[in-house]
Amino acid sequence: MQKILVVEDDFDIQELLQNFLQEAGYEVTTANDGVEAITVFSDRQFDLILLDIMLPKIDGFSVCELIRKQSQVPIIMLTALNGEEEQIRGLDLQVDDYITKPFSMPILIRKTAAVLRRSSGPHEDEHKTIAYQNLILDCDNYTATVNGAAYELTQREFEVLKELLTNQGRILTRQNLLDKLWRYDFYGDERVVDTHIKNLRKKLGIEFIQTIRGVGYKIDKEN
Incomplete structure (x- = not known):
């Protein structure tokens, strides 16, 4: 229980x-x-x-x-x-x-x-990692490693970053992220997404999350 x-x-x-x-x-x-x-x-x-x-x-x-x-x-x-x-x-x-x-x-x-x-957490994500440039996202421990330094993310920060990384090359609107991650349990300002993006950039020191003004966010496909 x-x-x-x-x-x-x-x-x-x-x-x-x-x-x-x-x-x-x-x-x-x-x-x-x-x-x-x-x-x-x-x-x-x-x-x-x-x-x-x-x-x-x-x-x-x-x-x-x-x-x-x-x-x-x-x-x-x-x-x-x-x-x-x-x-x-x-x-x-x-x-x-x-x-x-x-x-x-x-x-x-x-x-x-x-x-x-x-x-x-979903069982299929256990022990799975996502690598992008100098970042490694650990889907089991909800941590991110940047240039060898480990950072602990909140549940929602992790989910936002993971969603962007698994949709590389695609623009995700704020509403896309709210519908996928917050689902029916969100009744607030969609700008809450901006706050999580700001926190991720500050915490991890990453610059590859692009702001598409008036639309949403995007991470380019890695070559």
């Missing part, structure tokens, strides 16, 4: 989340504030974290930052803050998805299942 940590200080929402997730077949542990979340996470292993931003003691952004120093466990942020700045900050902290309150429980359950499905 997959284990989910729910970090939410509103007890009504916390109880609702716990009940729906348990009915969906997940084992649920709850935390009421940021300090408790870090303590519980340090003591146990989880498959996914549902993390509210507006928490007592330590806010959700800080909790996420602390967790990311030791784990790439999937994180879905829950928030009443729906501004672009907050979403970009969450993406910079490598969250896997973003759900704005008030939210639909059926949609939340589907988003949770989608993130868990992506984090498990």
Whole structure:
């Protein structure tokens, strides 16, 4: 049974989340504030974290930052803050998805299942690598090696880069990437794709992802 940590200080929402997730077949542990979340996470292993931003003691952004120093466990942020700045900050902290309150429980359950499905990875990709110029993409460990230096990517960063590499020579629009990678569990601004591309370029120091202005992105076929 997959284990989910729910970090939410509103007890009504916390109880609702716990009940729906348990009915969906997940084992649920709850935390009421940021300090408790870090303590519980340090003591146990989880498959996914549902993390509210507006928490007592330590806010959700800080909790996420602390967790990311030791784990790439999937994180879905829950928030009443729906501004672009907050979403970009969450993406910079490598969250896997973003759900704005008030939210639909059926949609939340589907988003949770989608993130868990992506984090498990398709079996056919095990031990597979993709090489391009000075980059090697490890499909088993979700890492990228550039000039011999290894970099850990978030689930979504990896998927975006892999999709571009497996479609060399083809322009992929933002909508192409959203439809393929986010599927039905995305209800936000398509510019979220731009943020992931920006993060990949900065993290890996690569220049071969081309921006096709007003359309999308492309990686040329390697000769």
